[in-house]
Amino acid sequence: MKDGDQAANFLWLLAAIVLVGSSLFSRRLPFGSVLKMLLSWVLIFGAAFIIFTMKDDFADLGRRLLTDVRGDATPVAGAGQEIRIRQALDGHFWVDGTLNGQKVRFLVDSGATTTSISTETAKRAGVSARGGLPALVQTANGIVTVQRGRAESLVVGDIRRENLAVHMSDAFGDMNVLGMNFLSSLSGWGVEGRWLILKP
CATH class of the missing domain: 1.20.5 (Single alpha-helices involved in coiled-coils or other helix-helix interfaces)
Incomplete structure (x- = not known):
């Protein structure tokens, strides 16, 4: 001030x-x-x-505390071309990526078969539902109805995947999940201490 x-x-x-x-x-x-x-x-x-x-200072402190709780979602370049993601205080791994060029924060979840995005994220990134009946999938919060679609591109750090299958649903709220169909496309991935390692 x-x-x-x-x-x-x-x-x-x-x-x-x-x-x-x-x-x-x-x-x-x-x-x-x-x-x-x-x-x-x-x-x-x-x-x-x-x-x-000091309202601006308090606001900045609040943002920093939120970052500490959810973790710094910026992927860090590791040895070679691997990507390192630091574990957040909530015990999860969050990462910032881009979906069809739009910035999106993902929860990395090896328990999710398919990468899943909220309806709002799908609209913002221009991901449309494909033809066919909705599907029922099991999530941590129970069975939800989803629409199937495909993302033209999904980028995390220097890792890029194209034509990636995604699920979309209002039931996800504002949550976006990076699932096994992305992780299994990598040459390797695993957890070392408080770091998640992704290898292209």
């Missing part, structure tokens, strides 16, 4: 404290009671002042 804004906020705080103090003294309360109430208001206004003036 700029110095001018901080000065204006400080003057506003000072004026508010003076106004409250004047109101308390005008009520002719015992000095001890006035002092306690005045200190309480100073603390309240002080806390509000700190929160307001």
Whole structure:
């Protein structure tokens, strides 16, 4: 925040404290009671002042904490052409990729047979459902109805796959899952400590 804004906020705080103090003294309360109430208001206004003036810092801290919980989803280049993905504090592996050129965050799930995306992600990436009846698939949250489609391209780091089969459903909410049909196309993959290693 700029110095001018901080000065204006400080003057506003000072004026508010003076106004409250004047109101308390005008009520002719015992000095001890006035002092306690005045200190309480100073603390309240002080806390509000700190929160307001540092709101950008608090927002940045919140974003960093969220990143720590969900993990840095940016794939890291490892030895050779392998991709390394750090495990998040929630125990999962999240990775940022692109689907038909659109940035998408995926949960890497070896328990999912097919890569699955939300309906909103499908619309944003231009993935259309193919003809045929919907399918029923078993997920961690039970059996859901999905539409089948194909992504023209799915890219994670330097790994690119084309014409990849995907499932789409409203039941996925905002979750997108990188499934075994992507992982099995690699020359190798596995977990080493807190890192998921993908080998093209």
